[in-house]
């Protein structure tokens with residue numbers, strides 16, 4: 001029988017603990033430790049698993065502990081996405097964590113560093129990008145695309161043929177009707193019902209959802225929003 005994969009979780013906060021539970025429920029694996037840049041928790045144990053040191057020492061610690069895979073479990077969308085790209089470039093294997101109670105259509109696709117929590121349903125022909133969090137009990141209906149580094153919070157219902165661009169945060173219990181687009185890094189408030197496209201960087205709340213804020217674009221996002229040059 002093959003030895004279970006030895007895994008490091010990057011991030012020992014709330015999301016890190018959720019990811020630990022998903023990995024343990026999902027099957028044979030050995031979580032050898034957390035890495036976290038908060039020095040106050042180095043050497044402590046979280047749910048029995050040691051915090052081995054800072055994320056900055058990833059390469060050395062992965063080698064020391066004979067690690068076979070890494071998952072980035074940081075709640076902040078931008079940090080999670082950037083760190084996962086960095087880990088990927090460093091040659092370590094980036095893993096997904098899929099809870100055994102989640103239901104994924106046979107033709108749904110998952111990127112890397114994807115977390116699928118308990119009770120999630122992903123329907124036919126959905127495409128889930130790298131570093132996406134599909135949190136507890138959310139529903140993603142057919143042919144919907146979720147862009148890199150987005151977080152779909154617990155109990156969200158996203159209808160069919162929705163396009164969620166990268167870095168979007170959809171708050172707990174929100175609903176999104178079919179065929180709308182949630183622009184890059186937009187935020188949908190808890191419990192909102194989105195019935196039309198949401199512009200990039202906008203925050204929307206309420207039923208039906210209305211815009212309350214527009215954030216300034218980071219350089220990375222500004223570049224993504226530029227019209228393509230011919």
Ligand SMILES: CC(C)(COP(=O)(O)OP(=O)(O)OC[C@H]1O[C@@H](n2cnc3c(N)ncnc32)[C@H](O)[C@@H]1OP(=O)(O)O)[C@@H](O)C(=O)NCCC(=O)NCCS
Pocket residue numbers: 135153154170171172187188189190191192203204205206212213
């Ligand atoms: C939408 C949200 C991001 C706004 O946060 P914010 O930018 O800090 O905005 P504020 O808290 O300053 O609120 C601004 C206004 O919107 C209202 N508001 C905020 N969130 C709201 C919501 N979800 N629904 C309805 N109204 C909301 C506030 O009452 C406030 O109204 P006022 O100006 O009349 O006083 C936040 O409230 C939210 O819903 N976050 C979701 C959190 C979540 O789902 N977490 C789960 C993690 S797994």
